[in-house]
């Protein structure tokens with residue numbers, strides 16, 4: 461009887477699939493909802509996508525390449541592997557959506573009934589999170605040439621805070637969205653970066669990523685929507701600190717001027733729970749002995765982090781330069797079970813993004829987090845900045861390497877935050893001999 465029932469269900473199931481495959485797909489009803497929801501935010505005028513995908517003719521013109529990039533999952537850009545951590549705002553097509561696009565392209569790209577076309581989503585022009593508590597703008601524009609290599613530039617924005625603040629969200633508004641690819645935020649309480657900022661001429665100074673003595677406070681990547689930290693958390697911005705924007709520009713074919721505006725949202729009072737950030741390996745791997753021989757294909761950096769008290773993990777992101785290929789972090793709980801926290805199977809230096817868990821991930825005291833990063837310094841790696849390959853060591857230039865996974869968390873019991881903070885410093889560390 462059970463078998464019979466199963467057979468019937470299977471048969472119905474198969475029929476269901478068969479009909480779905482036979483139904484003709486058209487743009488208005490089947491493809492436009494996917495494109496509007498998952499692509500249009502970046503593929504519209506003055507945005508970072510290299511062409512618009514807002515109309516039937518836009519999409520039809522690019523249909524073949526759209527089929528290819530969606531099947532390869534290189535668009536929409538989303539780097540964490542599905543099933544390894546559940547993140548907010550996951551920018552990913554499911555298998556059915558990819559199949560729908562493929563069928564539409566292969567069946568002749570019918571337009572369908574335009575009356576059934578969904579509305580284009582509203583793309584808010586103003587502040588997405590409402591009026592910020594503090595707005596700061598670069599004092600003059602940076603000239604981005606029409607063509608040439610990608611540019612990495614650091615800009616110092618004095619905040620002139622008269623007292624310590626806790627920042628729940630940072631919203632970035634580029635003036636030339638089509639050329640701003642991503643921006644990493646750093647906080648400098650030392651004034652060192654401010655001293656490097658030229659008073660005249662092009663604003664900012666060169667170099668990518670890490671500023672010494674500066675603390676990483678998140679970032680923005682094209683297409684990203686600003687959001688408040690979960691659990692009413694705030695990042696501590698001490699009085700007198702400067703915000704540094706480490707900006708990556710991708711010339712668009714047209715000369716542009718970028719004068720970035722940033723909005724900061726403050727917590728009304730000091731948050732009850734303390735947001736703690738730790739890295740594995742610590743300090744972007746400065747002590748991990750990173751020294752990658754020319755031609756080496758599968759160079760590994762491994763690190764372990766012991767969780768000292770019960771914690772809840774809220775955010776995670778990776779940082780490395782060009783030749784990093786993969787990143788992963790796996791937690792082994794005291795009961796021996798494991799939880800994959802993130803896996804980035806194809807690291808892309810140009811898409812540095814940070815991820816917030818849908819629900820904070822609870823990790824009990826005694827959990828071990830194992831991090832593994834791999835690097836490919838061979839000529840087969842299209843992202844290799846050197847041709848022929850050269851030995852690459854740890855360093856701050858983007859053609860050097862570094863690497864770590866950066867975790868944002870809270871102590872499950874705020875009373876234990878002291879021990880958590882101490883372990884987050886990654887001290888003491890032994891300088892490992894370059895291997």
Ligand code: HEC
Pocket residue numbers: 494495498499500501502503508509510522525526529530535536537551553682683684
């Ligand atoms: C977060 C912003 C963003 C989203 C969302 C996005 N794209 Fe893109 N897309 C880009 C950028 C930027 C480029 C230029 C290449 C690059 O920087 O990776 C690009 C390039 C492309 C290209 C050209 C690729 C090539 O090899 O020349 C295609 C096709 C494309 N996107 C299609 C899509 C489709 C289809 C979607 C939705 C399913 C989508 N994109 C969603 C930002 C985005």
